[in-house]
Amino acid sequence: MTDTIFFYIVHPLIAMVACMGYAIVCNAPRKEVPYCGMAAFICWLTYQLVTRNGGTAFMGTLLATCAATSFSRILSFQRRLPTIVYHLPGILPLVPGAAVYRCITSAMEGGAFDTTLNILTAFKLAGAIGIGSVIILVLPNKWFNIIPRLQRKDA
């Protein structure tokens, strides 16, 4: 039970805070910062659900990117702002930092096989982010306009 709460609530909440920080570093408008965090929450929750229920890291990254990108497109329609504002902070937790770090350490230790394997892993995960983003970004706008647009006060 404790692990469930930790991985499915605490982890996504921490990812959410981190990505709200990233949105501020990228100078996102103040009112959009919580929405950027929500995109990251959904993204990391999806990743945890997939990887902790038998899914691979590639599948987790792919599905989490799809979830975050879909949410970003809905927000983009609702808030009348570019998708990129919500999308980039949303997918930040999926950036394969650990894989890149392992590439560096294995290259330093001189293990050619391990280095190649880690480089391929990093590219595979980065590719999953790219594929997941693009699959959702090329879908027609009307698919994400199902929920009627709410009034944005500052529009």
Place this chain on the structure above:
Amino acid sequence: MDNDTKLINLALDAGEIMIQNGAETFRVKDTMRRILGTTGRENIEATALVTLLLATLPREDQRPLSMMRAIHSRSVNFQKVCHVNDMSRAFVEGRITLDEAIYYLDQISHEKEYTLLTRVIFYGLIASCFSFLGSRSALDGFVAQIIGTLLGFLVHWTNKQKMPYFLPIFLHGCFVAFMACGLHPLFPGTHVDTLIIGGLMPLFPGVTFSKAMRDILEGSIISGYTKLVEAIVIAASLAGGVGVTLSYFI
């Protein structure tokens, strides 16, 4: 200045602010076309590359008006992208006049960013959160907060210096690894790997990579390809910086 020149300058200024602040190339192109399209003329052209904007506006009695704008700097500022987007939408819908649009664009280009202190604190927070996610250790989170905050100051300083493209990124990588290895003996319970990964997270070229993929699939092959190479250069520079520093400590 006649209205056509004002309009083409407005389109180029809008495009310049957007591309300098991290908008995707296809969006810049689209915004410029929409602004020029308010004339209702045919054969309007607007092209955006990573470092160059081109716009052509046909005129009835004279030769077409064509202008080019070079892009010298690039950073990420979503607020400016959003405001230019709002301004162009209002102009295209006829809610503001050409002169008002020029005035708003001038205001947008001088908009203030978050203060340095806010930005560096949030750099620290990003590093702290990702370190904690990696190791589940609160001590790692605390030490990563220190590293991230100092990294924020370094990023701010390097942004103001004129250096070759890869050098600041290389220095950021060196700094994160140096601080992680330097603070590890002072805080024995910490993990060097999660400190470095957490510290590097805000610097990884996720933004560039994602925009590259989008541009390629939207048909802006040159821009997409250029950004893809840029992402690889950033990642390699960061890895180089970390690698060089780690090789000294290990």
